[in-house]
Amino acid sequence: MTRFIFFLLLIMANSVSYAGNIAVTLLDNQQKPLVNAVVYLLPKTASVEPVENMAIMDQVDTQFYPHILAVQRNTQVSFPNSDSIQHHVYSFSSAKVFELELYKGLRADPLLFDNLGVVEMGCNVHDWMLGYIYVVDTPYFKKSGSAGEVTINVPDGEYTLNAWHPRISDSPESFQMMLSVKGDTQIKMSVPSALLPDVNAFEDSADEFGEYE
Amino acid sequence: MRWPRFGPAMLLGFYIIVGWQNPVSAQQFSGLIQVNIVHGGDHTPWLDKGTGILAYQDNAVHLQQGVLRVADRLSSSFSYDVSANLYQLGEQRLGISQATIHYKPLSHRQVRFKSRAGFFYPRLSLENVDLGWLSPYTYTQSAINSWVGEELRIAGIEGSLFSSGRSRRSPLTWEVTAGAFKGNDTLGTVLSWRGFAMHDRQSLHNDRVVFANYPTVVDPNGIFHPSYVEPFHELDSRVGYYLGAHLNYYHSSKVRYYFYDNQANPNVVNSQRLYAWRTKFHSLALSHDVTPNGRFIAQWLTGSSHMGQRFVYINFDAYYVMYSHKVGSHRFSARYDDFNVGEDDIFPDDPNNSDGQAVTFAWRYTIDKNWQVGLEQHFNRNSADIRSTLGEQQRQNQQQTLAVAQYRWR
Numbered sequence: 325m326t327r328f329i330f331f332l333l334l335i336m337a338n339s340v341s342y343a344g345n346i347a348v349t350l351l352d353n354q355q356k357p358l359v360n361a362v363v364y365l366l367p368k369t370a371s372v373e374p375v376e377n378m379a380i381m382d383q384v385d386t387q388f389y390p391h392i393l394a395v396q397r398n399t400q401v402s403f404p405n406s407d408s409i410q411h412h413v414y415s416f417s418s419a420k421v422f423e424l425e426l427y428k429g430l431r432a433d434p435l436l437f438d439n440l441g442v443v444e445m446g447c448n449v450h451d452w453m454l455g456y457i458y459v460v461d462t463p464y465f466k467k468s469g470s471a472g473e474v475t476i477n478v479p480d481g482e483y484t485l486n487a488w489h490p491r492i493s494d495s496p497e498s499f500q501m502m503l504s505v506k507g508d509t510q511i512k513m514s515v516p517s518a519l520l521p522d523v524n525a526f527e528d529s530a531d532e533f534g535e536y537e
Numbered sequence: 538m539r540w541p542r543f544g545p546a547m548l549l550g551f552y553i554i555v556g557w558q559n560p561v562s563a564q565q566f567s568g569l570i571q572v573n574i575v576h577g578g579d580h581t582p583w584l585d586k587g588t589g590i591l592a593y594q595d596n597a598v599h600l601q602q603g604v605l606r607v608a609d610r611l612s613s614s615f616s617y618d619v620s621a622n623l624y625q626l627g628e629q630r631l632g633i634s635q636a637t638i639h640y641k642p643l644s645h646r647q648v649r650f651k652s653r654a655g656f657f658y659p660r661l662s663l664e665n666v667d668l669g670w671l672s673p674y675t676y677t678q679s680a681i682n683s684w685v686g687e688e689l690r691i692a693g694i695e696g697s698l699f700s701s702g703r704s705r706r707s708p709l710t711w712e713v714t715a716g717a718f719k720g721n722d723t724l725g726t727v728l729s730w731r732g733f734a735m736h737d738r739q740s741l742h743n744d745r746v747v748f749a750n751y752p753t754v755v756d757p758n759g760i761f762h763p764s765y766v767e768p769f770h771e772l773d774s775r776v777g778y779y780l781g782a783h784l785n786y787y788h789s790s791k792v793r794y795y796f797y798d799n800q801a802n803p804n805v806v807n808s809q810r811l812y813a814w815r816t817k818f819h820s821l822a823l824s825h826d827v828t829p830n831g832r833f834i835a836q837w838l839t840g841s842s843h844m845g846q847r848f849v850y851i852n853f854d855a856y857y858v859m860y861s862h863k864v865g866s867h868r869f870s871a872r873y874d875d876f877n878v879g880e881d882d883i884f885p886d887d888p889n890n891s892d893g894q895a896v897t898f899a900w901r902y903t904i905d906k907n908w909q910v911g912l913e914q915h916f917n918r919n920s921a922d923i924r925s926t927l928g929e930q931q932r933q934n935q936q937q938t939l940a941v942a943q944y945r946w947r
Contacts, residue, residue: 408906408947409565409947410563410565410608410610412610412613414643416643416645423613423643425563425610427563427565428565428947430563446701446704448613448641448643451699451701451703451704451710452701452702452703452710452788453703454703454704520706521706521707523702523703523706523707523708523787525708525787525788525789526702526703526787526788528787528788528789528829529788529829531666531788533666533667533673534666534788536606536666536667536668536669536670
């Protein structure tokens, strides 16, 4: 029995020492929270296991939903159409050039996102639609909440902490932070330059009668 | 009643061609049917050769609208849409009201190009934004767009440069557009003699719009014109044009300006004795969402039309202001219209002055994705000098109550 308790304690001690919760607060250059940004930790040494994930970028009320989707490289992204009208989604971004006709009731085949970086998407029917898929080379990523907060659980080790949002004009590499993770950590991360203009009001409900012109 | 010579055949042919070229077909069919119960007035509508400016006289059940729209993409850059209409009123009961091929190539540029060709409306109205160019606000449309629907359509091409504000990180989206067309030479005929009217009947491709047998119009010793017009004829081989500009602030505010000139030769007359009318106008429309559920819409139209050697010359001027408010599935709309036609021609015996004011109140309740019901009450007071040539009072007060059930699918 004593041996068993000792073994259990050893396992617990090992598990505590090998992982940590990284709590990041992402702020803009005015020290205000940056919401809905992709925050991700790139392992410096350990190799990233290949994944076979699926993700969804939906069309809801003539908007991309979610507006920003973060995926790990080699994720298949499905594009359902929850609207009762047709969409014609396209991207000219070097990370993924594509176009998809999304008919009501017909499901398009998922697309493989195997290149890193930003994929900016529009709709050729509804010019106000704009959405992003951000492809990262790590399983450790999340989007920031309303206070700019993110908590990511990672194994102990060396990482670079990065953040991306379409309003950030700086490249993620220009303000990334080196982290040596050993247990839980709290970090504030600030974007150096002023954010690009906020035009998120385009996400407000589109004109319900605008589709017949 | 006139049945179309080639309306349904054209639609069917178009559909077959498109279906053949696009075997993985995903045509989008949408449409609606509106049936009404009317409590009308005593004045005979122009549709029945009277001088009333409202569509209904019978207190009865009518098919108010029947619209079928077919749309699809032909390729990455090309798409089409066709709208066919079924009416109980008017001369032609079944036919095409719009048929358009759109070209909109994908581009990563901030300023993009698109164009369209076919038979369509210039996009000057912010009222007629629903399926089949209908108004989602009231059933009886504004005087301006009632006239546009019955006399104006172009057979031509339109090219536009546009820039989505979102792609530039700007709240402002803009578009400039230009169109060139043939047909529509008779534009202004009905407006000159009958004046503005208020209804929701759009003329079909091969349609004929009738009006009263005004003696000064039909008299062989007078102007000698039939008491009808076929609105989409080409008479003089001239090309008309229009220019437009759109500016939107996010989704909440929209402004549109158009200048339209059919460039018609007013001295050309065909074998039916239909004249080409030189008609040009400015249109300014705006829409502003004062709250997420409250929308203000207005439009102003001013222009002139003439035929012959100034046999008829009119200046016309009209505006409306509307407020529409949505509460859940209920939409309440109220509109005030003011319209005026003033003459300045060489035939004083053919009086063309007319004017009027109107208020329209509508309630529309969307029950589910298919069904909607609504009520509308309309009042107007209008005057037309030409009624005196028929022994009628120039000034008339009209009112109309509509109860409407609508079934919609897509």
